[in-house]
Amino acid sequence: MTDQAERRAGARSQPPQQATPIWRDPRTRAIIWQVLILGGIIALAAYLVHNTLVNLEARSIRTGFGFFEQEAGFAIGESTFIDYRASDSYGKAFAVGLLNTLRVSLIGIVLATLIGVVMGIARLSSNWLVAKLASVYVEVMRNIPLLLQLFFWYGAISFLLPAVRDALNLMPGVFLSKAGLQYAVPVGHPVHPWMGLAFLAGIGGCVLYYRWAKKRQAETGVEPRLGLPLTGILVGLPGLVWLIGGAPVAMNVPEFGTFNYQGGASVTPEFLALLLGLTFYTAGFLAEIVRAGILAVPHGQTEAASAIGLRRGQVLRLVLLPQALRIIVPPTTSQYLNLTKNSSLAVAIGYPDLVSVANTSLNQTGQAIECISIMMACYLTISLTISFFMNWYNRRIALVER
Amino acid sequence: MTDPTTGMSNPEPQAARKPPASSVGVLGWLRGNLFNGWFNSLLTILALYLLWQVVPPLFNWLFFDAIWANVPAEVCRENREGACWAFIRERYRLILFGTYPFDQQWRPLVGVLMLLAVIGFSCFRRFWRPWLGLVWLGALAIYLTLLGGGVFGLTPVRSDLWGGLPLTLLLAVVGIVVAFPLSLLLALGRRAENMPIVKAICVGYIELIRGVPLISLLFMASFMLPLFMPTGVTIDALIRAQVAIIVFVSSYLSEVIRGGLQALPRGQYEGAQAMGLTYWQMQRKIILPQAIKISIPPIVNTYLGMFKDTSLVAIVSLTDLLLATRQSFADPEWRQFFVEGYVFIACIYWSFCFFMSKYSQHLERALSTGHKT
Numbered sequence: 001m002t003d004q005a006e007r008r009a010g011a012r013s014q015p016p017q018q019a020t021p022i023w024r025d026p027r028t029r030a031i032i033w034q035v036l037i038l039g040g041i042i043a044l045a046a047y048l049v050h051n052t053l054v055n056l057e058a059r060s061i062r063t064g065f066g067f068f069e070q071e072a073g074f075a076i077g078e079s080t081f082i083d084y085r086a087s088d089s090y091g092k093a094f095a096v097g098l099l100n101t102l103r104v105s106l107i108g109i110v111l112a113t114l115i116g117v118v119m120g121i122a123r124l125s126s127n128w129l130v131a132k133l134a135s136v137y138v139e140v141m142r143n144i145p146l147l148l149q150l151f152f153w154y155g156a157i158s159f160l161l162p163a164v165r166d167a168l169n170l171m172p173g174v175f176l177s178k179a180g181l182q183y184a185v186p187v188g189h190p191v192h193p194w195m196g197l198a199f200l201a202g203i204g205g206c207v208l209y210y211r212w213a214k215k216r217q218a219e220t221g222v223e224p225r226l227g228l229p230l231t232g233i234l235v236g237l238p239g240l241v242w243l244i245g246g247a248p249v250a251m252n253v254p255e256f257g258t259f260n261y262q263g264g265a266s267v268t269p270e271f272l273a274l275l276l277g278l279t280f281y282t283a284g285f286l287a288e289i290v291r292a293g294i295l296a297v298p299h300g301q302t303e304a305a306s307a308i309g310l311r312r313g314q315v316l317r318l319v320l321l322p323q324a325l326r327i328i329v330p331p332t333t334s335q336y337l338n339l340t341k342n343s344s345l346a347v348a349i350g351y352p353d354l355v356s357v358a359n360t361s362l363n364q365t366g367q368a369i370e371c372i373s374i375m376m377a378c379y380l381t382i383s384l385t386i387s388f389f390m391n392w393y394n395r396r397i398a399l400v401e402r
Numbered sequence: 403m404t405d406p407t408t409g410m411s412n413p414e415p416q417a418a419r420k421p422p423a424s425s426v427g428v429l430g431w432l433r434g435n436l437f438n439g440w441f442n443s444l445l446t447i448l449a450l451y452l453l454w455q456v457v458p459p460l461f462n463w464l465f466f467d468a469i470w471a472n473v474p475a476e477v478c479r480e481n482r483e484g485a486c487w488a489f490i491r492e493r494y495r496l497i498l499f500g501t502y503p504f505d506q507q508w509r510p511l512v513g514v515l516m517l518l519a520v521i522g523f524s525c526f527r528r529f530w531r532p533w534l535g536l537v538w539l540g541a542l543a544i545y546l547t548l549l550g551g552g553v554f555g556l557t558p559v560r561s562d563l564w565g566g567l568p569l570t571l572l573l574a575v576v577g578i579v580v581a582f583p584l585s586l587l588l589a590l591g592r593r594a595e596n597m598p599i600v601k602a603i604c605v606g607y608i609e610l611i612r613g614v615p616l617i618s619l620l621f622m623a624s625f626m627l628p629l630f631m632p633t634g635v636t637i638d639a640l641i642r643a644q645v646a647i648i649v650f651v652s653s654y655l656s657e658v659i660r661g662g663l664q665a666l667p668r669g670q671y672e673g674a675q676a677m678g679l680t681y682w683q684m685q686r687k688i689i690l691p692q693a694i695k696i697s698i699p700p701i702v703n704t705y706l707g708m709f710k711d712t713s714l715v716a717i718v719s720l721t722d723l724l725l726a727t728r729q730s731f732a733d734p735e736w737r738q739f740f741v742e743g744y745v746f747i748a749c750i751y752w753s754f755c756f757f758m759s760k761y762s763q764h765l766e767r768a769l770s771t772g773h774k775t
Contacts, residue, residue, distance in 0.1 A: 026596065032597040034769075039601065050631040055629045109619035126437035126443045130447045143755035144748050145710040148724055152744045159738065348717050355617055368625035376614045376623075383613040 020400040052369070059366070068094075069367050074360055076352045078268050090361050096356030098378055104271060105340040105382075108278040113332075115279060116286025119318065123291050134287065140285030147345055149281055154273035154349040173253045182254040191245025195238040202237040206230050227313070259339060270351035274343065282339045286332065293328035294320075325397055333390035336381050343377070354378055410698065412571045464745075475735045490746050491738040493730040497743065500565015500726040506557060510568035513548040516541060517571055527768070538579055545572065561640045565721030567750065569640075573712040573722065576644055578705055581652040588656035590685065593663055604656075611653035616714055619646040643715045651708045658704055664699030695769055702762035706755055713751075723747050764765060 021030050032110035056063060065358075068091040075086045076096050084096045122134035158178055162168060167177035173184030186192070209229060217223045224326070242248075267275075297320055305319040354375055363373040420426075436446045467484025469477065478486035490497070499507045520541045523529060549568060552558040564572070591604035602618065611619070623646035627637060666675075666689060674684040694701075716725035727743045730736070 030596045034597050037603070038599055051632050052629045054633060055595040055631075058633060125442075125445070126435070126438065127449075129444050130445050131454075133449055139756065143710075143752045143759065145713040145724070145751055147713045148744060148748060148751065151724070151728070152748075155740045155744070157742070292718065294434070344615040344617045345714070345717075347617065355621070359591070361619065362621075362625060368629065372618060372622050372626060376618050379615060379618065380481070 003385070014224070061366050065370055067361075067367055067370070070365075072361065072364075074364070076357070077270065077350075078352060083398050089291065090365070093357050094354070094374060095362065097352060097354040100351065101340070101343055101346075101352045101353040101355075101378075103276065104274055104345050104346070104351070108275055108282065108343065108366070109336050111275070111279040112282040112286055112335075115283035117290050119287035120290025120294070123287060124294060138284045138287050141280055142288070146277060146281045146342055147348060150273060150345055150349055152278040153276045154269065157273050173251060173343075175254060179266075180269045180272055183265055184251045184253040184280075185251040185265045189245070189248040189250075191242060191248060191373045193355060194245065198237040198241040202234045204251075205233045209233060243244075266314045270346070270349055273349055274346050274353075278339055278342060281342070282335055285335050285338075287327055289331045289335065293324040296327050299331065306317050322397065328360065329390065329394045329397065333387060333394070336390070337386055340386065341379060342381055346401050409452060424575075427441075438477075465766035475739075478739065480521075485740065485742050486739045487740050489731070493743075494746075496566075496730045497723070497727050498566045500721040500729075501563050501565065501567065502568070503559060503564055503595065503681055506559060506743055508562075509556065509559075510550045512568070513545045514571060517545060517575060520727070527703040528616070530550055538575075542575060542579060547757065553604050561638050564640065566726040567723050569721065570709075570723045573644060573715065574705075574709045577647045577651050577708050577712070581648045581655055581708075584648065584652040585655035585659055586690070588652060589659040589663060592656065592660055608653045612657070616646070616650045616711055619650050619715060620714060620718045623645065632676050639718070643718060643720055647708065647712065647715075650711070653703065654707070655701065655704050656701045658697050658736060659693065659698070665696050666693055698763045698769060702758055706758040706762070709758070710751065710752060723750065725744070 008347055023032075069089050071087055072090045072093040073086055074093070075091060076084055078100065081099055082092065082096050084092055119134045122130050123138065125131045125134070157180070161176060161178050164177045164179045167175040167179075167182070170176055175182040210226070213226060215226045252265075301319055301323065302315060305315040310318065343353060344355040347356040347359055350356070358371045358375040362368050365371075421430075437443045463484050467481070469481055469484060469486055470487050472491050473488045475489070478488055495504070495507060499510055502510055520537060522533060524538075547553060548556070549564055549572070550559060550561065569673050588596040588604050588608060591600050592608065594600050594604075620643060623642040624639065627642050627645070631637060670688055670692065671684070679687065691765075712722060713724045717726070719725070721729065725748065726742075727747050731740045731743050
């Protein structure tokens with residue numbers, strides 16, 4: 001479009017007696033417009049900054065991030081990895097909030113993907129009942145605001161569930177009550193870090209085995225089995241280390257003490273409500289994406305793949321998935337981003353995520369600009385990181401056209 | 403009777419036999435759709451078991467054991483089996499209209515009915531004419547007059563008393579009307595290759611807003627916007643939330659419209675320029691009509707998302723449908739009937755959203771004329 005306009009302008013200015021007036025030259029006009037718009041924006045920004053400075057002066061608020069070092073003075077209900085106390089600084093409180101946001105988002109993404117894939121496939125099931133149930137799920141979840149769902153889950157957990165002393169015993173060692181979810185964890189044992197190492201070694205072993213299998217297939221034309229040996233290496237190595245370490249089976253089971261459960265691990269009702277809401281809501285959208293992606297691969301692809309003698313697993317792995325993923329990945333990325341951003345609704349039910357910590361700090365210090373900028377900067381960073389990673393993955397699986 | 407060439411007997415032609423009873427009718431449908439193969443049979447049995455576990459108790463709670471009569475809260479509390487719709491009967495005006503003055507609530511009611519009529523009217527494609535925009539602006543003006551009053555003998559009602567469904571609809575409709583032109587400009591700006599600064603501003607705006615959650619914009623509007631204003635100027639909380647919603651939606655909407663713009667073949671631009679149209683003539687007569695037509699279904703979907711997102715204003719203390727509902731069970735007497743309240747407004751939200759998503763699917767089919775790319 002630009003080249004055309006320029007060429008036209010150039011062609012018209014060729015005869016010297018009919019030179020284009022300067023205000024009709026598209027290039028000059030573009031520059032004038034941009035200068036005007038930029039000037040307008042700068043003027044507006046200057047005006048707002050001026051007002052802000054006057055207002056801050058009037059309210060005697062000092063700007064700057066100096067308050068980060070001050071004592072926060074408020075407790076945070078739950079914190080992962082960081083040991084936080086009310087006497088710690090605001091900076092540390094923000095870090096706890098950010099980690100809480102990341103924790104609920106990561107777990108939410110994993111669970112939502114699992115449910116979403118299952119529901120998406122179920123909607124395409126040849127089983128009429130299963131397909132209908134899945135579409136009821138999708139239509140209900142997608143068409144009710146997330147905040148309403150969060151309030152519902154939180155209300156249900158904190159009001160309808162039994163009190164701590166009569167907690168529902170879902171499975172041996174798992175208790176659900178108004179106080180959240182309490183569950184048993186293995187007692188710490190020196191063999192656990194070694195099992196982790198063995199798992200990492202197992203991943204390395206899988207890569208080696210896969211390379212060997214490819215080479216063998218290239219030489220002999222017979223593809224060695226993949227599924228069983230790979231699972232065996234991944235599960236077997238840590239299992240072996242566990243056996244060598246004396247096979248410790250001691251579990252730290254939550255026991256009901258005087259007022260509450262002692263021992264084991266626990267999840268607060270706020271976290272549980274947020275996780276349930278985010279997972280079920282996002283899974284509804286993911287199910288539709290998965291369904292659309294699978295439907296977009298023509299049936300002829302399956303038939304052709306079977307006709308050239310691929311096994312069922314190979315058809316799925318080599319023909320269907322690569323084509324479906326290409327359609328599924330970009331919208332899935334934006335759903336992951338949405339889930340992360342939606343985790344900010346935590347503030348409504350009192351889960352101490354980034355927004356909630358920023359909100360409390362803002363109310364205590366009055367440093368609105370700093371607190372909100374920090375919050376926005378964190379979300380921007382998370383968003384850009386996720387989209388960078390997913391774009392990289394998307395480029396890797398994109399169709400290479402010649 | 404024997405065929406001389408094949409040596410086989412050639413029987414008299416017979417009428418086609420009926421298919422076996424197991425492949426037609428109800429039985430055939432059951433076999434084909436529920437019990438084809440052991441895996442599907444297993445799934446069907448599991449699903450039936452699940453339904454049997456969930457549906458009868460749910461229906462009992464919702465309908466058969468529920469209290470429909472207008473009874474006091476104590477009676478409801480004694481009935482532990484079923485829902486207490488008496489709560490909704492008692493409080494439906496608080497839920498629907500929030501804190502709006504009780505004797506004036508016919509005004510928001512008339513306004514909401516009028517808006518719904520305009521929305522229904524706009525669903526027919528034969529009314530998609532330029533004057534439809536004027537109809538919307540007019541409807542909005544009447545709506546605001548009805549809510550605010552102060553003229554034609556209507557008692558003035560302060561905007562912080564507006565609430566419930568009328569407020570939710572107001573936020574959504576004003577968002578739709580204002581965000582649309584804004585997002586058109588943003589989308590065009592993002593594609594203005596000959597104006598790098600304008601393009602950079604638009605890209606920066608769109609990506610920044612899309613990267614942060616709506617709640618952070620709402621916080622910004624309620625805490626930072628007052629700081630930006632000259633001393634003595636205060637902005638109404640409703641307008642601040644509305645600005646945040648418009649800013650948020652316009653960035654998503656502009657990306658949808660940009661998708662439509664990108665889907666147009668280059669020849670459309672070149673043809674328009676060859677006819678000597680100016681930039682705005684080209685956009686108005688050639689490009690935008692086609693680009694918007696392509697992107698109407700995703701635009702409706704964006705509006706659907708926005709309608710759900712209006713519920714977030716509850717966090718910054720605007721009494722929309724959600725917060726009004728929470729206030730309706732605030733007093734301890736009705737405290738435990740929050741489920742009924744949530745189910746009630748979930749039905750309202752759901753009906754709006756379900757209608758919009760079905761409508762967008764319908765448009766997608768109706769508008770697809772093979773013009774894409």
